[in-house]
Amino acid sequence: MAIRGETGEWEVVIGLEVHAQIVSRAKLFSGAATAFGAEPNTQVSFVDAAFPGMLPVINEVCVSQAVRTGLGLEAEINLRSVFDRKNYFYADLPAGYQISQYLQPIVGKGTLTLDMPDGTIKTVGITRLHLEQDAGKSLHDQDPRLSYVDLNRSGIALMEIVSEPDMRTAEEAGLYLKKLRSIMRYLGTCDGNMDEGSMRADVNVSVRKPGAPLGTRCEIKNVNSMRYVQQAIEYESRRQVEIIEGGGTIAQETRLFDSRQSTTRPMRSKEHAHDYRYFPDPDLLPLVLDPEWVEELRRALPELPDTKKARFMREYSLTPYDAGVLVADRETAAYYEAVARGRDGKLVANWVMGELFGRLNKAGKSVSDSPVSAAAVGELVDLVADGTISGRTAKDVFDEMFATGKGARAIVKAKGLTQITDTGAIEAAIDGVIAANAEKFEQVRAGKDALLGWFVGQVMKATGGKANPASVNEMLRKKAKG
Amino acid sequence: MELTDLTIAAARTGLAKRSFSALELADAHIAAAAKARDLNAFITETPERAREMAGRSDARLARGEAGLLEGIPLAIKDLFCTEGVRTTAGSHILEGFVPPYESTVTANLWRAGAVMLGKTNLDEFAMGSSNMTSHFGPVKSPWTRRGDNRPLVPGGSSGGSAAAVAARLALGATGTDTGGSIRQPAAFTGIVGLKPTYGRCSRWGIVAFASSLDQAGAFARTVEDTALMLQSMAGHDPKDSTSFAAPVPDYAAALGRGVKGLKIGIPKEYRLDTMPEDIERLWRQGIDWLTAAGAEAVEISLPHTKYALPAYYIVAPAEASSNLARYDGVRFGLRVEGETLDDMYERTRAAGFGAEVRRRVMIGTYVLSAGYYDAYYLKAQRVRALIARDFTEAFQRVDAILTPTTPSAAFAHGEKTADPVQMYLNDIFTVTVNLAGLPAVSVPAGLSGDGLPLGLHVIGRTFDEETVLGAAKVLEDAAGFVARPY
Structure with a gap:
């Protein structure tokens, strides 16, 4: 995001540190449970x-x-890593130190690709991932006087995923978080629910004149929604530009x-103002991974969003944008693919992204609790493709399916919505409409094409929508020509 | 013979033959402890529990289901968490703390049938070499100098355990050894003290002082008894990531090995100019005893020995400063209310920790601080690696190493307490062993000029407690140490 200040354009430089809660029934170093929302202090071991x-x-x-997440980020897996103690006093930090990984994290450099809205790709470097x-x-x-402490979260496993300062706009930061969340959800390593605190971000922001060295950064701690991350970047970058242009300097601060x-x-x-006094935790040996085990994990990884996107584009002739939207969520991608297999992928994409998503959004539902199954959408698409119903009728049928959960074929049959393909019947209806509106039809004959649409509408009305609008149009044109 | 004079081995025989009951054995020790309260060896006596456990032991003995230590009354250093029995670590800060769990080592002992007499006094958080830093007051050694009634220290930090065994208040006791805390008090009180290899006994449930150095071990009056104790205490524990995953050998069987054909290393760096003549003489005597039994004495060099104490007094306080951060008044133990959270921390920790603990927490915090970490902590870790390498190289040439346990006999209450460095020098022969994680034992081998016990110190290869015990047995037999306190 280039910011226009009084002295011209400024480039915003953004890096993110994401804290992602690991999906695991037990904590990082104890057997206590990790379920969200339990009564305070009920999931705490000694x-x-x-x-x-x-x-x-x-x-x-x-x-x-953590290793699987690292593999998903195409990162180096460090076969030897070390747990350190990060020492500070706080009432909700029972040991007086947090066990983390400081100098030797379990995962090193990796990359993450952003699917930009224009269909291009931007690569963001991953610096490291560590366990804590x-x-x-x-x-x-x-x-009013006392503070309470809930230790249910104490000891829960987190991955801290640090990016390189490779992002330049709030939008890119948002896309980064979405993509990271998407990958972790595909892997089942983090559920990404920011409102439950299972994903939080520290945002590093600095500004510079294009081409200049990096400016002094400020770190905005613990931002817990995508929208807030973007708002924080927008505010913070403008604040910094104003200070610098006003002759001030940026203080590195939290x-x-x-x-x-x-x-x-x-x-x-x-x-x-902490000096964390990091040192290797003497209660834990260095974490040494068997390369064979890492390879096993690699082989067992699911197909990840980038690979799936490329395959969708190839197999279903989708645009990069459509493919990107469909693979962002693992369930959506699976849903789409269940419908698209053996059908026209582009057509199915329109139905899934347009009709289904629209209705789901309105109903506040996700694909996983969609009242219409993938098989049912497939049935509907087939009815349109073989001409049994028109596209217009199909949308009404889809409404009914969404509301009642009934199958497409059953609805079409029960309501007698089968498209009239008998040209004789359509012709009779056309003749009836022309007879009733002879004067208007003369105008059509005289070349007033705009009126033709009105006649199509009247015929559709007369047939209860069951006529194929394309055939009606074609037959009306023939009649007008004489 | 009094029941309290028995060795563990003899008591086992007596119990097996039903010459006396476990309850009688327990009662004899309960009475002895009650009579010897002036020693201040126990912080908490648990006579009811002892009698109850002894009763169960008698039932098992009657059924022929006796464990290795069935009915043997033991004293437990008050650093081991004991379920339902207050555990203090010798500190005011754990006031009122009753653990809802049992340490692995004590659980192992109870599983072997041992009987708990109580929790013994110690230097606060095991920080000390005199037992003078306990919040519960100093322990008095049962020994006094010839013609001098001034109270002497039993050594530390496991001073209460050593005093209890030496004064016949228990047949054996547990200790922990971070820099010499088992071996030095064993030497001062004329008993056997064994520090196993780091990782041999689980640290789970032991209040931590310095995690990379702490190791549980045993006190008893004979080498055989310490072997029986270790047999029951040792073993892999999945709850301690640093515990050693290998079967525990039969230690008692190793006692008869002797030293014939073994090479015994005599480190030249341990010959101090300031060493008293009687220590020097004892050491030479020890060498003679081992060579007479068929060993060959070999002079070796442990060149980094002189850096051991400084390295130890950086690494141990560094870990302690972090380990003791949990005593903050929030969840258990002492709390002194304050205006703010920080105020509460400061008041609680100022009131709860004694001077020596505060000193080490401050040293530890300092050496880990930004800007000092490399110069102190990191350098100390490098020294530690060099010291371990000294031993590895030495053990390519020799099978065990013989040194004195301490540079002097026990000192009096109040001596050496003004200058902490003088106190720290007590550990000069023992800390190297902790830094390298090796097994070592102190055996009572003679008396000083003024009639106080002196110990010889055998150091072995990692996880080779068997050779250490074998050599210790030879020294014990040769020394024929029969002197008793009082």
């Missing part, structure tokens, strides 16, 4: 509460989820996003 003498033991599922524990939650609104005002403000210095 390890999570840092009782004396308790020791962490790595959860292998979380390790494999989540902290608990402090509740400051339960008592800021908070204020969602009510869509602004950012500096954290109080106490909130971030």
Whole structure:
């Protein structure tokens, strides 16, 4: 996003650190459960509460989820990584340190591609991915004087995924988050529910004159929705340009996003003045992965969005944009493909993206709880393709299917919607309409083409919509010519 | 013979023959402990639990289902969490803390049939070499200098455990050894103290001091008894990622191995100019005993020895500063209310930790701080690697290493406490072993000029407790140490 300031254009440079909660029944270093929404402090082991003498033991599922995510980001998998302690005091950090990976993360450099709206692709570098524990939650609104602590989140496994400063607009940052979420959902490694806190982002923003070296960055902590990420970037980049153009300099600092005002403000210095005193956790041995095991995980990866998109474009003749939309979500892609297999992919894409998505959106539903099955949409598309019903009728049938869950063929039969293909019957209807509107038809004969549409409409009305509009049109033209 | 004078081995025989019951054995020790309260060896005595456990042992003995330590009354260092029994770590900050879980090592002992007499005093969080830093007051050694009644330290940090075994208040005791905390008090009180290889015993449920150095071990009055204790304590524990996944060998069987044909290393760097003559003499005596039993003494070099203490006093406080962060007044133990969260932390930790713990937390925080990490912590870790390499190279030439356990005999209450560095020097022969993670034992081998026990120290290869115990048995037999306190 080039920002136009008083001194000309500014380039915005954005990097993201995403904290993604790993899909795992147990925590990173304890056997306690991880389900969202449980009563406070009901999913806490003595390890999570840092009782004396308790020791962490790595959860292998979380390790494999991190490796699979790394593989999905086409990243280097580090066969040896090290857990470090990040030390700081807070009431919801029971041990007084968070176990994280500092110098030797489990996943190194990778890439992620953004599907731009114009159909092009932009590549964003991934710097690293590491495993770490989540902290608990402090509740400051339960008592006027006291704070409460809920340790259910304490020890839950997170992946911190750090991007290179490769993004230039708020839109790209949004696309990055969507793509990352899409990949993790395909892999089943993170559910990506930002409103449940299972995906949060720290946003690094700086500005510079095009071609100049990187400017000083500010980090906006813990932004928990895609929209907020974009708003934060927009506000923060303008703020920085205004400061620099006003003769000031940017202080490298940590800021908070204020969602009510869509602004950012500096954290109080106490909130971030930490010297974390990282050092290798002596309770844990270095994490050493068997290369064979990593290869097994690689072989078992599902088809990921980029590969699927390319295949959809190839097999179903889709545009990059349509393919991108359809593969963004694993269920949608599966749904589309179930309909499209053996049918006209382009036509099916129109039905799925236009008719189905529109109705789902209106009903606030997702593909996975669509009242119309893929098989049912296929049936409807077939009825249109073989001329049994018109496209116009099909849309009404689809409404009925969506409302009742009934099959297309059953609805067409019950309502007698089968298209009239008997030209004799259509001709009789046309003749009737012409006879009743002889004067108007004279005008058509005289060349007033605009009126032809009106006649088509009248005939369709007379046939209860069952006539094929294209044939009606063609027959009317013949009659007008004489 | 008093029941409290028995060895564990003899008590096992007596119990098996039904010469006396486990309950009688427990009662004898309960009474002894009650009479010896002036030693302050126990922080918590658990006579009811002891009697109840002894009763169950008698039932199992009667059914012929006796475990290895069936009915053997033991004292437990109060650093091991014991379910339902207050655990203090010798600190005010754990006030009121009753663990809802049992440490793996003590659980192993109870499974073997052992009986818990109580929780023994220790330096606060195991930080000390004198047992003077306990919140529950110093432990008095049962020993005194000839012609001098001033109370002496039992050594530390496992001072209560050592005093209890030496004073016949328990047949054996658990300890933990981070820099010498089992071996030094064993030497000071004239008993056997065994620190196994790092990873041999689970650390799960033991209040952590310095995780990469802490290791549980045993006190008893004979080498054989410590072997029986270790047999029951050791083993892989999936709950401790640093515990060693391999079967535990038969340690008692290793006792008869002797040292014939073994090469025993004598590290030249351990000959200190300041070492008292009686320590020097004891060491020479030890070498003679081993060579008389068929071993060959070989001079070796452990060139990085002089850096061991500084490295230890960086690594251990660094880990401690982080391990002790959990004592914050939020979830358990002492809380001193404050105006803000930080205020509560500061008041709680200032009131809860003693001077030595505060000193080490501050040292540890300092050496891990940005800008100092490389110069201190990282360098200390490099030194540690070099010390481990010294031993690896030495063990290519020798099978075990013999040194004195301590550079002096026990000192009096109040001596050496003014200058922490003087206190730290007590660990000079023992810390290297922790830094390298090796097994070592201290065996009582003689008396100082003023009649205090002195220990010899055998160090072995990683996970080779068997050779260490075999050599210790030879020293024990040769020394014929029969001196007793009082």
